[in-house]
Each structure stands twice: as structure tokens, then as C-alpha cells.
Amino acid sequence: MITSTFVVIVLQPVYGALSDRVGRKPLNLFSVIFTGLFAFPFFALLDTEQPLLIWLALVIAAGLGLAPMIAVQPAFYAELFGARVRYTGFASSRENGSALGGFSPLVASALVIQGGGTGWLVAVWMIFTALVSLAAFALSRETRSMDIAAPDTDYTQR
Secondary structure, three states: OHHHHHHHHHHHHHHHHHHHHHOHHHHHHHHHHHHHHHHHHHHHHHHOOOHHHHHHHHHHHHHHHHHHHHHHHHHHHHHHOOOOOHHHHHHHHHHHHHHHHOOHHHHHHHHHHHOOOOOHHHHHHHHHHHHHHHHHHHHOOOOOOOOOOOOOOOOOOO
16 A cells, blocks of 8 residues: 555656646546556456465556546646636635545445455446546646636636
8 A cells, every 4th residue: 555655655656747748638537547447457466365465456556547637636726716716616626525424435435345255346447437537538638837816717718
């Protein structure tokens, strides 16, 4: 777990610089698509009970699934809202998401029990949540070139 966290920390400036070139939206889309596609392989690697394969699963999931989204999240949220509503928009969307996401370990535990001790139902849950995120990011606009000092933002642009 420490290694995967270290990987995320090291990749933050890499993904941040990449998002300045290609945009926040493509990295968010990549992150959720990768997470959805890697859900079953992730749990297959965990189910091997081999420490090296578990370590590999965690590092891959963190480096390609979590790190891109986490790297662009502060800029994406700041650019998503105009200056007049930025704090409220940023805080309410992030904290409501965190409050709902806080139940994920409880849901995952219940799904592992329902799945007879395997993670396949958790993988399905991950795919479902990735699809919800994919829809949200697909409908969002690219924020890379937004003027964050502007008091109002045209929320209809994509």
C-alpha cells in the first residue's frame, strides 16, 4: 500500500503537466475508463493471494486509475465554476461525493460476503461507479483554458 501511494505522489506532477497539454477531461476520462476495465483483473490478481501480484494490482490501479484523476481534480474543480460560485460549487460537489463515497467500504464488504468471499461483485460495483463517473465527465466541458478570474462562467460550453 505504501508503494502504491508513493506511485500516486510521484505521478502527480507528471499527470498535472500532461493535463496542461491535453486537458483535464481526457485524463479524467482515461482514469474512469481504465478503472472500469481493470476492475475484474484487479480482483483476479488479489484473489491469487500472491504478495507480488497483489502489490502489482495495487500499483497499477493507483498509477493508472487513481493518480490521473487525483492529479487534475483541484484544477478541474477550480476551473469548473466561475469565481462568484467557485467555493460553494467546489465544496458542495466534492464533499457530497465524499460523503456518498464514504459508504464504499461498507458496500464492498457486503458485496464480498454476498459473493462468497470473492471480489467479483465489488468489481461489478466498481464498473457501475466508473460508468456513472464516465457519464459525468463525458458531459462536462474541458476546463483547461478557462479564465478562473472571470466572475461568471458559461456553464453550457462543453
